Amino acid sequence: MGRNQFLKSILAIILGMIAGAILMAIMSFNPFEGYLYLFKGGLMNMERIGNTIATATPLVLTGLSVAFAFKTGLFNIGTPGQMLAGGFTAIAVGLTFDLPKIILVPMIVILGTLAGALWGAVPGLLKARFNVNEVVSAIMMNWIAYWSVYYLIPSYFKGDFLETESKMLPEAATLRVSWLTNLFDNSFINLGIFLALIAVAAVWFILNKTVLGYELKAVGFNRFGAEYAGMPVNRNIMISMAIAGALSGLAGVIQYTGNSNIMQIGVMPSQGFDGIAVALLGASSPIGVFFSGLFFGLLYVGRGFMNAAVKVPPELADTIMATIIYFAATSMIMDKLINKVFKKKNENKKKNGTQTPGRMVEK
Template identity: 75%
Template sequence: MGKNQGLKSIMAIVLGLLAGALLMMVMGFNPVEGYKYLFQGGLKNPERIGNTIATATPLMLTGLSVAFAFKTGLFNIGTPGQMLFGGFCSIAVGLTLDLPKLILVPVVVLAGVLGGAIWATVPGALKAKFNVNEVVSSIMMNWIAYWIVYYGVPKYFKGEFLETESRMLSDNATLKAEWLSNLFKGSYINLGIFLAIIAVIIIWFILNKTVLGYELKAGGYNRFGAEYAGMPVNRNIVFSMMIAGALAGLAGAIQYTGNSNIMQIGVMPSQGFDGIAVALLGANNPIGVVFSSLFFGILYVGKGFMNAAVKVPPELADTIMATIIYFAATSMVMDKIIRRFKKKKDDKSGKTTDSSERVVEK
């Protein structure tokens, strides 16, 4: 993340926290105490730190999914459906196959990744072939995934006591590791965090160090310019959505086989939509996404503790997050307006930039 973008994200957090403090005072709460317990809730001891990391892990991947799509000129609002379908595939494989843990866990994770990638291929192909807006098609895919899970779980994987949830996965099919949980004093942290970090490194490398990453960004920056340069733009659109979907599918695999070991019907995973906020605060940069997801993880885990300690409603933490997102989005919009104004000013003054000299923004 560039220094300017990093400073803007920090400023958005500061302004959001200040707005939250004012709201606490208006509601009759002490903001110092409120924030004290909010951050203690996420960082007070090893167990809470582990829970924060576990909560942040799916957010890290959905944020990375959205950020990767943004970098390539696409808006992947289909992360909830990709995450849900990827998690469903992982649950289905985990409940169907009876294999040793060393073999079953990679298969379960791979099923989630492939499920998310397949689910994102449809809006990608529609965008490439017929120029269908990926926002519309990916939202439709979200609800198709929702109803598939709504039907599939009670029909084929019904739980022993409730029809609204699947059977529990055996330990052989989960990402839970006793040594890691013990390291964080009983936290529900799991091996998913290592998979998420590996995914961040791979995406950073693809975007910044490979020809493929350059072509994907070039197509998003200027589709017609990329086509003129001989790049396979349509293929890259599909490929970009597949990668974004695979990341969201991995988030689903981790959520449903790591953070929990069942899947409930009638629930669209909020981490999918929250990934948009994570990507926005992280300036659509893989490294920035790591820090923004951890920050959101602290807020998610800490708001319950804040409510228990000083009775501050947990909805206030959601309001703080929304305010932070507002300030982050405002800074991005202002940046675009300023750039456009400068460009028009340069054009009027006779300054031109040859298309061959343009560099794709990193």
């Protein structure tokens, strides 16, 4: 994440929060009090910190998924379906096999991640072989996953009390471990955060230290130029979407076996679409996406406390998030503001005679 991109993200957050403060003032709420409780809601004790980290974990992974596809010039809007594919696979494996936790959990993680990869590879294949727009095919795959889960859960994994949700996973099939739960005062933090950190490191390594990463970025910059240079463009498109799908599938595993232990039907996971916002704010950088996901997790956890403490509607927190993303997306405005700041610095250097040797001679 370059200096300019980092500054743009920080500036987007500041402007979004200023807009939120104005809205609070218009609605007769105290902005300082509102923001105090918003951040206290996610950070005031170990339990809330744990819940913030757990809430942020799927967002980090879906943000990575969208960002990875962006690098190849693709728009992975299929993250909700890929989450459902990974999550359903995890639920199905967890409820079907009676195995020790040390065997069952890795099996769930691997198979759920592979299911997400398969769900992402389909739009990649259609794009590579038939030039089908990946946005259209990915949305199609979202609804296939949605209706498949809608049918399969009540038919084969129906809960004991409600037909709209699956049976509860046994403890051996979840990502929760007692030592981590106790460390964060019984929050729902789980092993997913470590998987997310591994994913961030892996994506950074692939993009910056491998031939595959170089080729993927080359395809993103100029597909025809990469093809002219002899790079396997179609193969790279499929690989990119499969890796993006795998990241979202892992997010689904963590959401349904870590943050929760059931799967409900009729729900398209919002973390999928929110991953687009996380990727934009994180400037599609793996490290930037990680911190962006944590920030959004903080806002998600804190908005409920803000509402309970000072009656600020939680929808206002959603508006603040939307405004932040608006400013993050309008990179032209951000560039102008940042360039203005650095232009002033350069002008000051020129006045002091420190710009170039030629300038010094002229003086």
